[in-house]
Amino acid sequence: MQPKIRVGIMFSPSIEFKLHGAFRHITSGREFQGEGTFRLKNNVVELSMNGETEVCELPFELSPVDEQSASFELLNVTIGINFHWERKENQSFKGALKIIQENDHLTAINVLSLDDYLLSVISSEMSATSSAELLKAHSVISRSWLLAQIEKGEQINKLGNYATCFESEGERVKWYDREDHLNFDVCADDHCQRYQGITKATTTTVRKAVESTSGLVLTYDGNICDARYSKCCGGVSELFENVWESTPHPYLTKVVDAASPPIDYSLELGNEKEANAWITGSPDAFCNTANPEILSQVLNDYDRETADFYRWKVTLSQEEIQNLLRTKVGIEVGRVLDLVAMERGVSGRIIRLRIIGTKSEFIIGKELEIRKAFSASHLYSSAFVVEKGDVKDGVPEHFYLRGAGWGHGVGLCQIGAAVMGASGYSYTQILNHYFKGADITKRY
Template identity: 55%
Template sequence: MGTSGEKENKTREPLIHVGILQNQNRINFSLLSTYKLQGKKFSKGDYFVEIDNGQISFNGERYDQLTFEADQLHKDSFEIKDVIIGVQFHWERKENQQFLGGLKFITTGVGENKSITVINIVSLEDYLKSVISSEMSSTSSEELLKAHSIISRSWLLAQIIKNKSINKEKKVYQTSIETPTEIIRWYDREDHEDFDVCADDHCQRYQGITRQTTELVDRVVNETWGKVISYKGSICDARYSKCCGGIMETFENVWEPIVHPYLQGKPDNYSGIPLPDLCIEEEAEEWIRSSPDAFCNTQNTNVLKQVLNDYDQETADFYRWTKTYSQEELSALIYERTGIDFGEIVDLQPLERGTSGRIIKLKIIGTEKVLVIGKELEIRRALSKSHLYSSAFVVDASEENDEGIPQMFVLTGAGWGHGVGLCQIGAAMMADKGYKYKEILLHYFPGSNIKTEY
């Protein structure tokens, strides 16, 4: 049993608002416990809400917003039907998901475009139990789960602090730079004004208690309760991705131009081999076309099962991968994804690369249009029906026609995701090799310290 001081600390655990589902005209849900709405009890059962003349219609009444309050925050639960997971990713699908805590419905948009957003009001630690089970398998190794619980908690608290700062300063949070010849965008806090964090890969995967299946998850979160990583006293903006591809990327190459000393490029190994300068095109090409040693360079199925859920395991070629497009496919894809008619694609030219070889700026040269796009996620979105695995790739164009225009393009790439911070597959391999969670955190967030925030 914990001390009275420990109990007091746990009472300071924050409540957070998680956006589960957005832009819906009707939402079906089930209350799995008794809830209260404006003091009136609603028993277990199936219900629905729908948009009606710009308001939320429920049980014959209309509301601007409504909140089902839980009597027992850590026990009462509900189920939302047809939650979209993997939004715009190659494995996007719907599933029914169950959540602990309170349930809130709000309207967003204006006029005829009003729709409903679902928000889960949940304790931060209950949220974390789901995140580390949703981001990876709840049967992962203890050291990996401890490391992930600490960085997930850190990231969320850092985002809440950042959001409060932005709102307090009343500044427009800029996420793009556009000129007639260049479109540079990054994706971070947009579309999150109505809640603290979303439930999908854009933030952290949070799939409720649907995947929270083991006592180990409960124990790991309880043992790391309130712990975060910090740098010079401030909570770290602790980013992570599936696979860095061998070298970690630098924060400012992916998001806003702010330097975080604990989120810099470094090799995902302890070999001591000098780090190649992947900002140089020749170095990057040699690196991407090879398969250098790294923690994340593995086909160990037992380890991969810890990090990759069932739908993630549909992706086998994450460390090094290829994607082939015909001229017709590529030009149609880029037009569909960007809304810009480049005509036939003549070339894809990397103009700037980051520390991991990820392209920061890519020049698309077409017969009708030439434009530079970035940063990495904008590039990935333009070159795939969902998201290209990463922007660390080289291009081989071939089969030129009589006008000298290539008819085939092969993209050879490295890694899965943005590559900043903790590499989930690399961290899983470190845990498998016997590294402790503190060593894993120090490897991926150099210079950071673990502290207890509450």
């Protein structure tokens, strides 16, 4: 039987919505239709609808009377949270609407079947006009990832002492994953999987991709794979344990994103010299493409606001970098003298970085904590090398970061997979390329 899942959509003291069709309150059996607002005031939740306001008890769940025809709309949903293209939009959804309270805000949750969820994820993470084989591959990995997260969440709840940050004198190692969510399975933003309901148009090709792979997941030794993916690996994929908790996943290993290793480059990218040559070069790779037709399959309109992703450059002034460290990391090291890669992963991504200042030094990791430290949103990746400019009395006035890739780089590379799909690779070949040793298994 196909599982139902709970997706956290938005988080706010007030949630405006529209019910298109009849919805039934699962506790009282009352039917609702039209526009309304849930508001949290002094720890009391009010529902205003059709000119009337009443106090309601949470959780408050509205289920469609007719699942095929009814839908609901949420107004002013924030997408791209903390990314450079963050914005608000109205979004529509199939399934049930559930309202809960978390601390000082309300949370709107969409409860729906897994494959209905995937119809939107595939169209939200990518373009609904992508190649059929790419869409099939993404259906399998998105389904696998979600089911693996549900299992992981159950395990974490049993343990009760799961930590994602370790801090000692002069060092902070932190990572970010879906275990931040305790009251639903996944969120709707890039933190988990991008999900924008039926707002994103689904094509016949998307529907066929989901239906033809229904119940199929990646497994390894009989367990569902925690199948990860990012926009662009930069030519080599990263290890799971270098980005999240230190638990090796054999199917999330180093993968050269090409039919054969590029010539003239060493792939020992944990070595600083080789990483520098790799990142400042432009080696052949599936994801090294500027083909607009292929990129349009993977990058939605707001994603295409990012022009460079395979190789990129960011300039930070001394003042900017001090301010970012103060506001994003919460440290004061004085004037920044140097940024030194203490440890790199197999893709060249920095996983431990030493920040040297005139007052003190501090080490940060893992990759997303590093990306957060040097951008108002996020750096495209932590695979970068540092060049110092305008050095006066030993203090650089500028830092030039030259980088590779977009995202954490673990698992499937979406742009690389799009190139593979356009080049005639089947979805099974795409999955076998990025997830070494994994099997494709029917689970429902």
